[in-house]
Amino acid sequence: MRYTLFILLGIVFGIVMYKAEAASWFRIYEMFSFQSFHMYGFIGTALVIGIVGLQIIKRRQVRDIDGRAITLPPKQKSLSRYLIGGIAFGMGWALVGACPGPIFVLLGSGLYAMLIVIAFAILGTYVYGIIRSKLPH
Numbered sequence: 001m002r003y004t005l006f007i008l009l010g011i012v013f014g015i016v017m018y019k020a021e022a023a024s025w026f027r028i029y030e031m032f033s034f035q036s037f038h039m040y041g042f043i044g045t046a047l048v049i050g051i052v053g054l055q056i057i058k059r060r061q062v063r064d065i066d067g068r069a070i071t072l073p074p075k076q077k078s079l080s081r082y083l084i085g086g087i088a089f090g091m092g093w094a095l096v097g098a099c100p101g102p103i104f105v106l107l108g109s110g111l112y113a114m115l116i117v118i119a120f121a122i123l124g125t126y127v128y129g130i131i132r133s134k135l136p137h
Contacts, residue, residue, distance in 0.1 A: 002065065014105045023102035023109070032094055080136070 021027045022042050031039035054072070056062065062070050093099045096117050098106055103121065107114040 013101075014108055017102055017105045018109055023098060023105040025097035028093070028097050078136075 017023050020042060022039065027036070027039050030036035057070050058072065064070055089099070096103070098114070098117070100121060103114050103117050107118065
């Protein structure tokens with residue numbers, strides 16, 4: 001029962017993404033071809049909310065659901081890791097037409113082909129977990 005709020009917030013988040021057309025392949029295509037501001041506005045709004053949320057966590061020393069202080073790890077400064085990760089993320093996003101959040105929204109909207117995307121996203125996460133220690137820091 002203690003995770004019910006998080007499940008409900010996830011459902012609301014999915015509905016908002018669907019209604020705002022953030023999970024629409026056509027909107028994502030418009031963004032990548034610079035034909036519409038819609039997705040840039042959506043992403044910019046999410047960025048501002050994230051910045052404000054992190055500042056609240058830092059300044060108010062917010063605790064997690066188990067009562068432990070939330071600490072943010074120091075940011076690692078390595079250009080190559082961000083370039084490689086960003087290129088891989090962007091290529092996947094462009095090829096699939098959705099980033100990790102909307103794939104579940106699209107599945108919930110009845111686009112069952114997203115099951116393949118979800119399976120490979122899980123596989124990719126698993127493989128990364130295996131090779132992570134071998135990658136340069």
